[in-house]
Amino acid sequence: MDRIRIAPGPAYPGDGISRGLARGLLVYDGDRNITGEGMGIGSVACRDGESTYFSRSWTDVQEDGVLRRTFVLDTRMIWGIRGQPSPILTRGIETGIGAYMRLPRIQGVLMLAAQHIRPLAGIHPQFEAIPPRGTVTFTYRVTGHEVEVRAESSSLPGPGETLCLLNELSAARFTAGWDGRRPAAPPPGWEAVGPDRLPVSLADPVHGIRFWMDRPSASPGLPLSFFRGRELIGDLCWAGFCIELGPCGGSRGFPGVRYRIGLATGDCP
Numbered sequence: 001m002d003r004i005r006i007a008p009g010p011a012y013p014g015d016g017i018s019r020g021l022a023r024g025l026l027v028y029d030g031d032r033n034i035t036g037e038g039m040g041i042g043s044v045a046c047r048d049g050e051s052t053y054f055s056r057s058w059t060d061v062q063e064d065g066v067l068r069r070t071f072v073l074d075t076r077m078i079w080g081i082r083g084q085p086s087p088i089l090t091r092g093i094e095t096g097i098g099a100y101m102r103l104p105r106i107q108g109v110l111m112l113a114a115q116h117i118r119p120l121a122g123i124h125p126q127f128e129a130i131p132p133r134g135t136v137t138f139t140y141r142v143t144g145h146e147v148e149v150r151a152e153s154s155s156l157p158g159p160g161e162t163l164c165l166l167n168e169l170s171a172a173r174f175t176a177g178w179d180g181r182r183p184a185a186p187p188p189g190w191e192a193v194g195p196d197r198l199p200v201s202l203a204d205p206v207h208g209i210r211f212w213m214d215r216p217s218a219s220p221g222l223p224l225s226f227f228r229g230r231e232l233i234g235d236l237c238w239a240g241f242c243i244e245l246g247p248c249g250g251s252r253g254f255p256g257v258r259y260r261i262g263l264a265t266g267d268c269p
Contacts, residue, residue, distance in 0.1 A: 003030050004145050004209070004263050006041065008060065008067055014039075016235035017125060022055040022071055025140055025147060027169055027263065029207060036170025037237040041261055042138040042149045044071050045164040046156055050091050052077045053133055067140045073133040073156065078126050136163070146262035154253040157246045163254075167213060167261055168240030171232040174211055175239075176203040190229035190242070200228050202239050208266050213241040216259035223248065224257070 005028040012026055013019050016037035024042035026035045039045075046053045055071035062068075079089045134155030141148040157163040176183035178201035186202070193200050201212040218224045223246055230239035241261070245254060 002144075004028070004265060006142050006145065006147060006263075008069070008140070012040075016237055018238075020056060020127065021075065022058045024069070024138060024167070025067075025142070029173075029209065034170050034173045035168075036172060037235070038168030038170055038240055039166040039238070040169075041147055041167050042069070042140055042151065043166045043168075044073070044136045044138075044151070045166060046073055046133065047162045047164070048158075048160060050087075053130070054127070055136075056127075056129075065141065067142075068137055069140070070135050070137040072135050074130060075127050076130045078128060134158075144262075145264065146260060148258070148260055150256055150258050152254065152256045156253065157248050158252045159250055160247050162244055162246040165243040165245070165257065165259075166240070167242070168238040169211060171230050171237045171239040173204045173207065173209070173239075174202040174230065175232075176205055177201070177228075178203045178210060178212075186230045186239070187228050189231055190227045193226045193228050195226075198226070200241070202228070202230065210264045210267055211240070212262060212264065214260040216243050216257055218245070218257045219255050222254050222257070 006025050007028065008025055012023060012033065012035065014021060014023060014035070014037060018037055018039060021039065022043065023035065023040035025040050026033055027041065028034065044055060053073045054075045054077060055073055056075045057072045059070050060067060078087070081089060134153060136151060136153040136156055139150040151165050175186060177186050178184060183203040183205045195215060198215040199212050201210045203210050216224065216226065225244040227242045227244065229242065231237070243257060243259065245257065
C-alpha cells in the first residue's frame with residue numbers, strides 16, 4: 001500500500017489560527033492527515049492593504065479524474081484586542097505583512113516577540129462573514145504523489161490587491177529545508193525564492209518525506225512572486241509555498257497560473 005495519499009477530503013476544519021477556513025487538497029501519510037494547520041495544496045487568500053480575505057465555502061466538480069474546486073472569498077480576518085475588533089490594529093498588521101515577508105533575517109526575532117506580546121495583550125484574529133468579493137477556481141490533477149495545479153479567476157485580484165495561492169502542510173512534520181541533496185536549515189518564516197532556485201523543497205527527515213514545488217507559469221504581464229515558508233509558534237503550525245499575484249493595476253482577474261507540487265519519499269537521509 002502506498003503510504004502517501006493526496007485527496008480532496010473528507011471535510012477537515014484544520015487547527016489553530018486557520019481553523020474553519022476552506023482548504024485545498026489534503027495530504028495523508030498512511031492514515032494520518034499531515035496537513036495540520038496548513039491550508040492544504042491549492043487554497044487562496046487575498047490582501048488589499050487593509051484586511052486579508054479567505055474562503056469558508058466552495059463548490060467541487062469532478063470529471064475524468066480532474067477536480068475543479070471554486071473558492072468563494074467570503075470571510076475577512078480582523079485582529080482584535082481582548083475580544084474587541086480593532087480596525088486600526090488590523091491595518092497596522094496588514095501594512096507590516098509585506099515587509100515581514102521580504103525581510104527573512106529578522107523574522108525569527110519578530111516571531112519570538114509576537115509569541116510573548118500577543119497573549120499578554122490579548123491580541124487574536126477573528127473571522128467575520130462578508131458579502132463575496134470574488135471567486136478563484138483551482139483545477140487539480142493528481143498523479144501518484146504529484147499534483148498539476150491550475151488557478152484562474154475573472155474577479156480577483158482587483159486594483160491594488162494581492163492574491164496568494166497557498167500550499168501548506170504541517171510544520172510539525174516538515175521541520176527542515178532542503179539544499180538539493182539533504183535536509184538543511186528551515187526558512188525563518190517566509191523567504192522570497194528567485195526563479196534560479198526552483199524547484200524548491202521542505203523536508204521531514206524523521207519520516208523521510210520531501211515536500212517540493214516547481215516553477216509556476218503565469219499569463220504574460222501578471223506580477224508574480226514566489227515564497228517558501230515555515231512558522232511553528234503558538235497557534236501557527238504550517239510549512240509550505242506561496243505564489244503571490246499582484247498588486248495589480250486597473251485590470252481584474254487572471255486567465256491562469258500553473259504549477260507542479262508533490263511529495264517524494266525515501267530521499268531524506
